[in-house]
Amino acid sequence: MRPTLAFDADDTLWHNETHYAETQEAFRALLRPFHDDAWIDARLHDTEMRNLGSYGYGIKGFTLSMIETALELTENRLDGAGLRQVLDLGKAMLDKPVEALPGTDEVLAELARTYDLMVITKGDLFDQETKLAKSGLGNHFSKVEIVSEKDEATYAAILQRHGLRPADFTMVGNSVKSDILPVLALGAQAVHIPYHLTWAHEVVASPVESPYPVLDSIRDLPALLASW
Amino acid sequence: MRPTLAFDADDTLWHNETHYAETQEAFRALLRPFHDDAWIDARLHDTEMRNLGSYGYGIKGFTLSMIETALELTENRLDGAGLRQVLDLGKAMLDKPVEALPGTDEVLAELARTYDLMVITKGDLFDQETKLAKSGLGNHFSKVEIVSEKDEATYAAILQRHGLRPADFTMVGNSVKSDILPVLALGAQAVHIPYHLTWAHEVVASPVESPYPVLDSIRDLPALLASW
The missing domain is CATH 3.40.50.1000 (HAD superfamily/HAD-like)
Structure with missing residues (x-):
């Protein structure tokens, strides 16, 4: 044998982690009016870890965790257009070559x-x-x-x-x-x-x-x- | 052999489809101030089909499609609290016995x-x-x-x-x-x-x-x- x-x-x-890093930078940019980068990163990581038992690994779970974090960090003040952008960030990752x-x-x-x-x-x-x-x-x-x-x-x-x-x-x-x-x-x-x-x-x-x-x-x- | x-x-x-049916009823209830049931169902189904190539089958993809449909059907007017409810509907499905x-x-x-x-x-x-x-x-x-x-x-x-x-x-x-x-x-x-x-x-x-x-x-x- x-x-x-x-x-x-x-x-x-x-390449994979580079796509996550680019997406995370776009996510930070969206939430920068509300919080500083380190805080955004830390809260997103916490959300991902908390959701790992429900979502497992992968882009869809990451997208859902970004949406949850965005709502949390803005106390639900991020508007529909902003949330649509988060949804699109996830889709762009999935559709990337x-x-x-x-x-x-x-x-x-x-x-x-x-x-x-x-x-x-x-x-x-x-x-x-x-x-x-x-x-x-x-x-x-x-x-x-x-x-x-x-x-x-x-x-x-x-x-x-x-x-x-x-x-x-x-x-x-x-x-x-x-x-x-x-x-x-x-x-x-x-x-x-x-x-x-x-x-x-x-x-x-x-x-x-x-x-x-x-x-x-x-x-x-x-x-x-x-x-x- | x-x-x-x-x-x-x-x-x-x-049981599985019953959970989807229950979730879809809760989703309808959330969007009833904006549209009638048949239209909500049809738009959700369209979104799911359009996203099948990106998301595949499963609850996480269904949740993302519900969020997308909710934003579309309300022209981004569904507020953060409403979107949080959609996110929670998906999590509840995942966590169901x-x-x-x-x-x-x-x-x-x-x-x-x-x-x-x-x-x-x-x-x-x-x-x-x-x-x-x-x-x-x-x-x-x-x-x-x-x-x-x-x-x-x-x-x-x-x-x-x-x-x-x-x-x-x-x-x-x-x-x-x-x-x-x-x-x-x-x-x-x-x-x-x-x-x-x-x-x-x-x-x-x-x-x-x-x-x-x-x-x-x-x-x-x-x-x-x-x-x-």
Whole structure:
């Protein structure tokens, strides 16, 4: 059996957090007459965390949290036109083209010769399927797993479902919390490729000396794997 | 290999459309000062259909469509408190307990002795996982497929992924469009158990004489299957 190489999607295969950052800047601009930036950011983050149990991850839940935060921060004084703008910010995110990170297409084509390639991504099923289709990268992958949470139990279930041993499974992603630590805990391999932005919810303290490989770009992945 | 019996979830295993109907009545009540019921319903349905390509199926998309419709129908005059009510209607739907249809638990327990039981449901990944967990029925199923659309291609992919032949696969559900016709088209079996409400988007013309079995209740399913 060929070994499996699994990739996170958002901010590993394509740009994602930049869209959230741009949207959040537009949201701040809308509420700047009412509050300062730091307060707006903090309240939006609180709303997102409070709603995570009801909405899960993804753009639709983020949009609903922006609307809720806007109403809260303006004590319901933001008018209909302003709320319409928030709604449109969310739609614009959903309708944005998906921009693959540099080198992704070539590197996946090369690695597909040696590995079974899998996508393991967290979030909204419909969003993620749409993004994979729009990215043009879908044909490189033989398996796609869209999950609601990326913890040790999720990865264990995926390995079991596909009959994979930890020794034959390597995960590649930008989030230490979601892509690296739970995979290492199962005795499988993980490679960290940081993205220049990290969502506050995903930030964990970095170990002084990293016990897993950290790469600057997906372009460095084939050489690393060849050295194993 | 044991034959597979797959079930739709919303309105087949548990009540769902009733929650949408109740929510829609509350939404109408909110907008009644501005428009009559038929017009409100028609505009909400239009908004949902227009947004299906961006939002997909599920409560979060429905909530965003209610907000959009409310702004449209009031020309942005619905105030913040009113919009907050719409947001809360959506949250109340998400937080509602999941009420299994009568007989479901016993019938599934009985059928699990002979069949591999599967759930195949359309909608939001996070919502559907949450509902399955809340329903208390999850332990009867060996496989769960949450998909963004239920058409022939989706069912063909599921059969292939699990190595199932159409002859060994039977789908049970309340939607002729999503649960019955695409399954019959693949040469597999399907059983229709109508729910007393059907979402307008799922309505198709009923054939004069049904070419598939139609049951009043899941309680009649074991006897039907035993007769095959």
